[in-house]
Amino acid sequence: MSKSLHQLIFASGTLFALVSGPSEATAESDRAALETLLSKHCYECHDDLTTKGGLNLIDLPMDLSDHGNFELWQRVFDRVREGEMPPEEEPRPDKELTKSFLSSLENPLLAADLADKEAKGRVQVRRLTRTEYEHSVHDLLAIDLPLQTLLPEEQATHGFETVAKGQQFSHFNLARYLEVADYALRDAFHKAYHKPEPDRKELPAKKLGRANWRGGNYRGPQDLEGRVLFWPMTLQFYGRMPATRVSESGWYRIKLHDVRAINSKRGVTWGTLRSGACASNEPILYSIGIVEATREKRDLEFEAWIEDDHMLEFKPSDATVKKARSGASGGNVGYKNRNITKEGHEGIEISGITMERIYPGGDQKATRKALLGSSSWDDISPYREGRKATREMLEQTIQRFAERAFRSPVSKEQIAPYLALAMEARDEKGGTGVDGLKSAYRAILCSPRFLTFVEKPGKLDDFELATRLSYMIWNSVPDKELLALAEAGKVSDDSVIKKQLHRLLEDPKSERFVESFTDQWLNLNLINFTVPDRRLYKTFDTIVQESMIAETRAFFADLVHQDRPVQHLVHSDHSFLNERLSRFYGMEKPEQLKLGNGLQKVALKDPRRGGLVTQGAVLKVTADGTTTSPVIRGTWVAERILGIEIPPPPPGVPAVEPDIRGAVSIRDQLDKHRNSMDCAACHKKLDPGGFALESYDPVGLWRTKYGTAKNAAKVDPSGVTPDGKEFADVLEWKSIYREQPDVLARNLAKQLLTYSTGALIRFSDRSDLDAIVAQAAKDDYGVRSVLEAVVTSQTFQNK
Numbered sequence: 109m110s111k112s113l114h115q116l117i118f119a120s121g122t123l124f125a126l127v128s129g130p131s132e133a134t135a136e137s138d139r140a141a142l143e144t145l146l147s148k149h150c151y152e153c154h155d156d157l158t159t160k161g162g163l164n165l166i167d168l169p170m171d172l173s174d175h176g177n178f179e180l181w182q183r184v185f186d187r188v189r190e191g192e193m194p195p196e197e198e199p200r201p202d203k204e205l206t207k208s209f210l211s212s213l214e215n216p217l218l219a220a221d222l223a224d225k226e227a228k229g230r231v232q233v234r235r236l237t238r239t240e241y242e243h244s245v246h247d248l249l250a251i252d253l254p255l256q257t258l259l260p261e262e263q264a265t266h267g268f269e270t271v272a273k274g275q276q277f278s279h280f281n282l283a284r285y286l287e288v289a290d291y292a293l294r295d296a297f298h299k300a301y302h303k304p305e306p307d308r309k310e311l312p313a314k315k316l317g318r319a320n321w322r323g324g325n326y327r328g329p330q331d332l333e334g335r336v337l338f339w340p341m342t343l344q345f346y347g348r349m350p351a352t353r354v355s356e357s358g359w360y361r362i363k364l365h366d367v368r369a370i371n372s373k374r375g376v377t378w379g380t381l382r383s384g385a386c387a388s389n390e391p392i393l394y395s396i397g398i399v400e401a402t403r404e405k406r407d408l409e410f411e412a413w414i415e416d417d418h419m420l421e422f423k424p425s426d427a428t429v430k431k432a433r434s435g436a437s438g439g440n441v442g443y444k445n446r447n448i449t450k451e452g453h454e455g456i457e458i459s460g461i462t463m464e465r466i467y468p469g470g471d472q473k474a475t476r477k478a479l480l481g482s483s484s485w486d487d488i489s490p491y492r493e494g495r496k497a498t499r500e501m502l503e504q505t506i507q508r509f510a511e512r513a514f515r516s517p518v519s520k521e522q523i524a525p526y527l528a529l530a531m532e533a534r535d536e537k538g539g540t541g542v543d544g545l546k547s548a549y550r551a552i553l554c555s556p557r558f559l560t561f562v563e564k565p566g567k568l569d570d571f572e573l574a575t576r577l578s579y580m581i582w583n584s585v586p587d588k589e590l591l592a593l594a595e596a597g598k599v600s601d602d603s604v605i606k607k608q609l610h611r612l613l614e615d616p617k618s619e620r621f622v623e624s625f626t627d628q629w630l631n632l633n634l635i636n637f638t639v640p641d642r643r644l645y646k647t648f649d650t651i652v653q654e655s656m657i658a659e660t661r662a663f664f665a666d667l668v669h670q671d672r673p674v675q676h677l678v679h680s681d682h683s684f685l686n687e688r689l690s691r692f693y694g695m696e697k698p699e700q701l702k703l704g705n706g707l708q709k710v711a712l713k714d715p716r717r718g719g720l721v722t723q724g725a726v727l728k729v730t731a732d733g734t735t736t737s738p739v740i741r742g743t744w745v746a747e748r749i750l751g752i753e754i755p756p757p758p759p760g761v762p763a764v765e766p767d768i769r770g771a772v773s774i775r776d777q778l779d780k781h782r783n784s785m786d787c788a789a790c791h792k793k794l795d796p797g798g799f800a801l802e803s804y805d806p807v808g809l810w811r812t813k814y815g816t817a818k819n820a821a822k823v824d825p826s827g828v829t830p831d832g833k834e835f836a837d838v839l840e841w842k843s844i845y846r847e848q849p850d851v852l853a854r855n856l857a858k859q860l861l862t863y864s865t866g867a868l869i870r871f872s873d874r875s876d877l878d879a880i881v882a883q884a885a886k887d888d889y890g891v892r893s894v895l896e897a898v899v900t901s902q903t904f905q906n907k
Contacts, residue, residue, distance in 0.1 A: 139170060141212035145201050149194045172220035182871055185213050192789045221872040229565040229907030230873070234272035234866035236559055236579075237262055239624055241285075243584040245553065248513055249296040250478040252359055252469030254413055258288050265868070267748070268628045272866045282554065289553040293546050299467075300476045301542070307356070307465035315351040316461060320444040327386075329422070330443045337370065338379065339432040339448055339455045340424040346434075347423030348386035352463060357416040361466045362396065364408045364422075366459035369401040370449060376703045377401045377454050378651045378688050380425040383414045393421060398651050400686065401456040402704040411466065420461070426688065427642075427649035429454045479545065481508045497541025502530045506548045514557040515578075515585055516571040517595075526551055561866070563907040570594040573905055577605065580864040580899075581612040583620040602900045609899050613668065613892075622665045629748060629859050630720075631729045632657055638733035640807050647692055648807045655689040656724035656808070658707050663720055666709070671890035674852040677749060679719040679842040685710050689724070693717060694810065715839055716810060721749055722801070722838065724808035731806035739791075742798025750845070751855030752793050752830070792830055799827040800841035849889040854881045856891070860898045869903075876903045 139146075146165055152158070154165040163180065172178045187193035189210055194200065201209070236244060238259040246252060260281055265274030317331035327345050330337040338347055354360065362381070369377035378400060384393035396412040399422070432453040435442030448455065470478070481504075497505075506526050510518045529551055530544035552558055561579075563572050574594040578586040590599070590608060598604045612618060627633035635657060640648050662684035667676055684707050690697060695717070698710040712718050720726065730741040746752040803825045805811045813820045825837045835841040845852065857880040858869050869877065880897040887893035898904055 142209060145188075145205055145209040149199065149201050153194075170216070172216055173224070178217070178220060178871075181213065182217060185210065185217060187789075195789070217871050221870055225565070225870070225872060225906075227565060229563065230870060230903070231561075231563075231865055231867035231907060232272045234270065234561050235275055235277055237269045237275075239269075239620075240579060240583045241288075241559075243582070243620060244513075244558075245289075245292050246469050247584045248478060248509070248553075249292060250470030250474040251292060251296050251299065252413075252467060253292060253295055255288050255292065258291070259284055264628065266862065267631060268863050270628070270863055270866045271868060273868075277559075285559065286550070286554050289550050292553070293549055296475055296479060297542055297546060299472055300479050303472055304465065304467070307358075308463070310460065310462050311349075311351050312460045313458075316349050318443065321442070330448070335457045335459060337448070337455055337457050338423050339453055340426070340429050341432050341434055343434050344388070344391070345386040345421060348419055348421045349461075350419055352420040352461060353417060354414050354419075354463070355416065356465070357414070359466050359468055360412060360414050361462075361464045362410045362412065362420070363462040363464075364399070364410075364458050365461065366405040366457075367399065367401050367408050368405045368457050369403055370455040370457055371452060372401075372403060372454055374687065374691075375403055376687050377424055377429070377456050378426045379423055379456050380650055381410060382421045383412060383418045384421060385417065386419055386421050394418075395650070395654065396420075398654055398688075399456065400688075400704055400706060404704070406704070411468065422456075424454060424456055425649060425651055426454075427652075428647050428691075479509075479549075481505055497534065497544060499527070499531060502534070502541065502544055502548075503527050505545065506530060506552075509549060510552055512585060513552050514555075515575040515591075565907050567600075567906050570597050570599040572907075573605070574599045574608075576864060576904065577608060577612065577899060580860075581609070581621045582615070582617045583624055584617070600905065605899055606896050609896060613895075619665075622661050622668070625860075625863055626661055626664055628863060630660065630726060631744075631748075632660065632725055634729050635725060637729070638731070638806075640728075640733045644734065645805070645807045645809075651688050652692045652724070652807075653728070655686055655692075655707070656728065659684045659689060660720060660723050660725040662707055662709075663723065667891040668895065669892070671887070671892035673849065674856055674884075674889045674891055674894060675846045675849050676891075677720045677852055677856070678845045679715070680712070681718055682709055682711050683717060683723065684708065693724070693808075715842075716803070719842060721745065721842075722804065722808075727801065727804045727808035728806065730801070733806055736802060736804070736806055738795055738798025738802055740798070741801045742794035742796065745797030745801070746794045748859070749855060750797070750851060751858050754790055754794050757787070757790070796827040796829050796835075796841065800825050800835065800838040803838050850881050850885065853884045853889045853894050854878075856894050857881065857884075857898050857901075860895065861901070861903050864898070865904060873903050876901050 150165055153160040154163045156164050156166050163184075165184070168180055169177050170181070172181065184193070188206060238256045238261075241259065242255040245255060260276075262269035263274050263276060265271035269275075313331045313334050313336045317329040317336045318326060319331045327343055327348050329347060329349070330339070364381075369375070378398060381396040381399055382393040383396055384390070386393070394412075394415075397410045399408060430453065432448055432451065432455075435444075435446055469475075503520065503523070507518060507520070507523050510523050510526065526548040530548040532544075533539050533547035534541055534544035536543070556562065561572070561575065568576065571591070571594045574586045574590040577599070578584060578590055586594070589611075593599050593604060593608065599608070613621075635653065642648070663676075663680075666672065666684070667674075672680075685693075685695075685698065685701065686705075686707050687697065687701060687703055690701060690710075695714060698713075701708055701710050716722065727741075730736075730744045732740075743754045746754050802823050803810060803812070811823060813822045825841075826835060827841070828834050829841075829844055833844050835844060854877055857877055861873070861877075862868055880894065880901050883897040883900075884890065884894045
């Protein structure tokens, strides 16, 4: 890193320091109003000698400007309000005393939190996540390189990678961002000045498969009379096709011609299309898509990034389909003197494959415009013999790019350091105008004004608000329309921001919101964290897992776009299924489900499947692949769906491990665990949702007992909700929360605000949540209505 660039990046110090020091300490509150309840009901367990749970209330200062003190007093407030303190078995304070205590404690807590927000804002310095960085660079440069995997992994806080206090930024991180910026800029400028050569190849059957091959480490498909046949064989890398190997990393459009199912008993055969080196020394394969072959021939098209020297692998992959023997020894495939069709095996045939290099981020013209704006690429030449870019031309071009990257206007004084870098690079021996722009753009893409959200405490200005909205829905920089509205000072108008929210949601880029938000809120990004035991769950496969993820994302997108009531999170009369997922769930094929049409909205006859909370993806990410735990699932339901915070277990309390033999139910084990007073209060909140979902196994299938052994314990999905409502099973549990849309809407608003602002909900934000719920209630608690109320809230529109 050059000295001048280093100084430019670190000049403000904002990457490595939060906003300066604590606010002025608030005055010591008078504890007299609190002492009556504390002395009668709390000090016995929480004095300077006993300190149960590590809490000493006698010596706890009322200096609420101290974050640690504030957190402890907030915890006291919440536990008294929720009736958890004092414990149920102890004498209880009367309602008037409790009301007086809460009022006396709420006011100083609220005043202290508001003072802290006024001084510092809700969120400290938040940077772009690696997902946001990739989308931003793609949109700024009109390129499509995968960048996320080149950057350090994110650390989630309460599930969200966007939360500022959990984000890391070190010199190591910055070095990686510099490397990625160089990589992206090299690609963009090369694309702008060198028109890509057409790259298209058509591969008939004879180039993809072999007819009577036996032995020789062949793992490819069968070529039979101009047809390419793929069979359900278990050999590693079976279905690899060396003829599809690509010579350059990039995005490709892959068309499978005349795809047809062979010997399909259900009218459809499922397969997987992947890419990779397909070799034992480089075994990782990358999913491209799932193939739904029907009895009717049709072309299927996919788009995917394929690495240099990788090839395609395609094969039937339905775990319920009988496997075909390889037909040769030594790990080879043998087709000689075999008629696998007559053997009765299901398979898939195609007539050929067409592969073509594409540029989904934009063509050469789009990339030139992104880099140069209205400047001529002849004037800013990459060649020494070309005309030198003038200072004025570089200044104009850099200012335009900086304003897009920084999401706000910049003055000539502000871009002066970047212009100086550009001039220095241009004027070096052999330097060109392009070298100047690369140097300036590199510094811009590593600047705190690009990598972080630079906001002042208080109400966001229109540019900051446009940025927050754009990153919420598109995970990227605001477009021209949003920036123009910000320039006119109109984004902060409620009617305008609502209209812009709708516009952004209708754009295809809103798929980024659906994917990113559900990945973090529902932990869908952890779906590969565990692999179900195939000996126990024989019908689970890759196609099922990918279909599960698609189901949940399509379902949530539908809730948003159709403004469906928030109760659909716990119960719904429809979902989004394909034939494979419907069959995996054990459903009769829905009448409206058409084979070959992929994921489709279908009406549900079985209420056990209705609602997001009982979809396969959710049930899988809340299990470990072998067993389920009401504690894990219950905590997830409490925090992700109901908005109940579950603190970590007390030190020294062991985890409850399910009996994998199924002889002892998890409920029996938890009954002993809950006898501890330290554990009872939290388990009262987390166990009910976990018990209700015990009717679903680790891959989301319905069950009535644990395992298949004769002595397997029966599942008992009954319980009592934290507010005392009894339920016999998951359907009754769902019915209880269908009648509490305010609870579901409040939690959804809380999750959306955490995701979009980069800060957890604070004490003084609670009244704003109340207002959001009240606003959503006017529109029957529709999910889009919750979104509208969120983006017009004070919490969203303030730092």
